Amino acid sequence: MVTTPAFRRLPRAVREQQMLDAAVRVFSRRGYHGASMDEIAEKAGISKPMVYAYLGSKEELFVACLHREGTRMVEAIAGAAAPDLPADERLWRGLRAFFGFVGAHRDGWSVLYRQARGEPPFVDELTMMRARMIEVVAGMLDNALRTEGREVAETELEVVAYALVGATESLADWLADHPEADPETTATRMMNAAWLGAGQLLRGITWHPPAA
Amino acid sequence: MVTTPAFRRLPRAVREQQMLDAAVRVFSRRGYHGASMDEIAEKAGISKPMVYAYLGSKEELFVACLHREGTRMVEAIAGAAAPDLPADERLWRGLRAFFGFVGAHRDGWSVLYRQARGEPPFVDELTMMRARMIEVVAGMLDNALRTEGREVAETELEVVAYALVGATESLADWLADHPEADPETTATRMMNAAWLGAGQLLRGITWHPPAA
DNA sequence: GCGTAACCCTACGTACGAGTAGGTATGCTC
DNA sequence: GAGCATACCTACTCGTACGTAGGGTTACGC
Numbered sequence: 338m339v340t341t342p343a344f345r346r347l348p349r350a351v352r353e354q355q356m357l358d359a360a361v362r363v364f365s366r367r368g369y370h371g372a373s374m375d376e377i378a379e380k381a382g383i384s385k386p387m388v389y390a391y392l393g394s395k396e397e398l399f400v401a402c403l404h405r406e407g408t409r410m411v412e413a414i415a416g417a418a419a420p421d422l423p424a425d426e427r428l429w430r431g432l433r434a435f436f437g438f439v440g441a442h443r444d445g446w447s448v449l450y451r452q453a454r455g456e457p458p459f460v461d462e463l464t465m466m467r468a469r470m471i472e473v474v475a476g477m478l479d480n481a482l483r484t485e486g487r488e489v490a491e492t493e494l495e496v497v498a499y500a501l502v503g504a505t506e507s508l509a510d511w512l513a514d515h516p517e518a519d520p521e522t523t524a525t526r527m528m529n530a531a532w533l534g535a536g537q538l539l540r541g542i543t544w545h546p547p548a549a
Numbered sequence: 550m551v552t553t554p555a556f557r558r559l560p561r562a563v564r565e566q567q568m569l570d571a572a573v574r575v576f577s578r579r580g581y582h583g584a585s586m587d588e589i590a591e592k593a594g595i596s597k598p599m600v601y602a603y604l605g606s607k608e609e610l611f612v613a614c615l616h617r618e619g620t621r622m623v624e625a626i627a628g629a630a631a632p633d634l635p636a637d638e639r640l641w642r643g644l645r646a647f648f649g650f651v652g653a654h655r656d657g658w659s660v661l662y663r664q665a666r667g668e669p670p671f672v673d674e675l676t677m678m679r680a681r682m683i684e685v686v687a688g689m690l691d692n693a694l695r696t697e698g699r700e701v702a703e704t705e706l707e708v709v710a711y712a713l714v715g716a717t718e719s720l721a722d723w724l725a726d727h728p729e730a731d732p733e734t735t736a737t738r739m740m741n742a743a744w745l746g747a748g749q750l751l752r753g754i755t756w757h758p759p760a761a
Numbered sequence: 762g763c764g765t766a767a768c769c770c771t772a773c774g775t776a777c778g779a780g781t782a783g784g785t786a787t788g789c790t791c
Numbered sequence: 792g793a794g795c796a797t798a799c800c801t802a803c804t805c806g807t808a809c810g811t812a813g814g815g816t817t818a819c820g821c
Contacts, residue, residue: 346787346798368668370582373778384800389780424751451666456580481751496735497750499723500716500742507715508708523708530712534746538709539636539693558768558817585808596770601810 353391356381360392361402365448369399369456396458403453406445407466413438418473424481425532429546431473432505432524432531439509440520447513450506467502474498501531565603568593572604572614577660581611581668608670615665618657619678625650627685636693637744641758643685644717644736644743651721652732659725662718679714686710713743733758 347355359381363372374395378385392398417434418427439446453459475491475498482489505527512523529544559567571593575584586607590597604610629646630639651658665671687703687710694701717739724735741756 349798352798371669374780375778385779386781386801387799390798395779425748428747454663454666457583478747478751485751485753487753493738496720496723496738497742497747499719500739501747503719503722504712504716507711507718510715511708511711526705526708527712530709530746532746532748534742534744534749535640535690535709535713536637536744537746537749539690539697541697541699561768564768586810587808597809598771598811599769602768607809 349391352381352383352387356383356388356392356398357402357405360398361406361445361448364399364402364452365444369452369459374398399452399459400462403449403459403462406442406449407462409442410435410438410446411466411469414470415473418477420480424477426547427477428532429524429528431477432527433521435505436509436512436520436524436527439512440518440523443513443516446509451510470502471495471498474501504531561603564593564595564599568595568600568604568610569614569617572610573618573657573660576611576614576664577656580660581664581671586610611664611671612674615661615671615674615678618654618661619674621654622647622650622658623678623681626682630685630689632692636689638759639689640744641736641740643689644739645733647717648721648724648732648736648739651724652735655725655728658721663722682714683707683710686713716743 356377360372360377363377363380366372367376374385374388377398378388381388388398392401414431414434418431420427422430450463453463475494478494478497479489508523508527512518512520525544525546528546529538533542533544568589572584572589575589575592578584579588586597586600589610590600593600600610604613626643626646630643632639634642662675665675687706690706690709691701720735720739724730724732737756737758740758741750745754745756
């Protein structure tokens with residue numbers, strides 16, 4: 338019997354991406370544990386053993402998702418924040434790139450970063466990514482301080498960086514949950530909160546994006 | 550055979566608390582899915598059917614934990630931030646109460662709030678708690694604004710509140726992961742970041758707790 | 762001291778889902 | 792067109808852990 342096969346045979350690299358796409362969607366909807374390999378395979382239009390053959394165990398598959406999405410994100414941000422700009426300008430560009438990314442990948446963000454938080458096997462991977470972000474932010478602050486000839490203990494910087502990154506992630510969640518919201522506006526609000534602080538906002542002082 | 554029973558029979562209310570204590574510990578160590586009802590029962594010094602008889606399914610048990618810990622926390626904070634104080638004072642007291650609570654309940658916090666984030670069945674419960682916190686913070690900001698005769702769109706306030714709460718939660722995680730860290734100091738740092746913002750911190754302007 | 766209601770147990774049924782065994786078809790190289 | 796590697800499938804095993812059936816024991820009222 339020579340029925341036309343519903344789906345052609347495809348090279349490995351292509352199928353792997355399809356699987357990852359499906360996995361991201363399913364993980365984001367169901368959560369890590371709620372997701373079944375059967376469903377992921379089905380959504381990818383392939384059978385389960387193929388997934389195991391290409392991406393390994395469920396855990397490895399999830400890490401692969403996390404890694405792909407995380408790398409894309411870090412690249413998007415790093416590309417935007419040139420190191421030879423003043424601190425506020427750098428912060429602004431970084432934030433804009435970040436929220437732009439999240440806005441365009443709501444599924445990926447909300448699923449993966451929310452999932453990976455508590456689960457023992459993934460904490461490491463996620464922590465690494467956060468650490469890189471925090472390092473970037475702390476480095477930025479440190480850089481700005483040195484320019485002005487001042488200096489601050491490392492822990493001090495780290496904690497402020499933590500707060501900034503946490504606030505940003507929180508707004509990213511907000512953005513992921515509000516499909517009608519605009520990334521650019523969200524970034525502006527974040528910039529206001531982070532750069533000026535509640536004290537100045539309450540006094541009516543606000544920050545606006547540069548005209549350029 | 551009349552062996553002295555290893556553990557006396559206890560009234561329901563007491564056993565329920567013991568079970569919840571055990572559940573919080575186990576959930577926090579293993580994560581929601583990693584935790585088994587058998588282990589929780591064992592740690593509570595009771596057998597599994599008792600847990601089911603008193604607290605219902607695993608899901609209900611987790612929600613019960615979340616609820617208890619959350620209620621305790623909200624009460625601790627609400628009790629500290631009197632509504633008739635200036636905004637900075639209220640914020641400071643709220644933050645101090647919050648970090649004090651987390652410092653004293655590192656297990657409870659890190660486990661429950663980290664766990665509940667991504668999992669579909671618990672998102673609602675957690676969202677409610679966050680919503681209450683955000684409402685409190687937004688109300689505080691709004692209050693401060695009215696006092697000065699100014700006004701701001703509700704979304705605007707909500708977003709700033711989101712950022713503040715997110716930053717605070719992030720530092721709470723940091724605190725939970727650094728047993729040597731001091732809640733009071735952490736609260737001070739948070740106050741600096743939130744009230745003054747990165748811009749002023751970089752210029753060397755800092756905030757210090759009132760002498761009282 | 763006897764009934765009844767509460768507390769509490771051991772031992773099981775069962776479902777779900779990760780991971781695999783073993784085999785088939787297709788296309789590519791020579 | 793023979794050989795071979797790669798793509799792909801159906802149909803299974805099996806562990807784990809939720810939830811329960813069914814029965815024993817202690818206290819308390821009367």
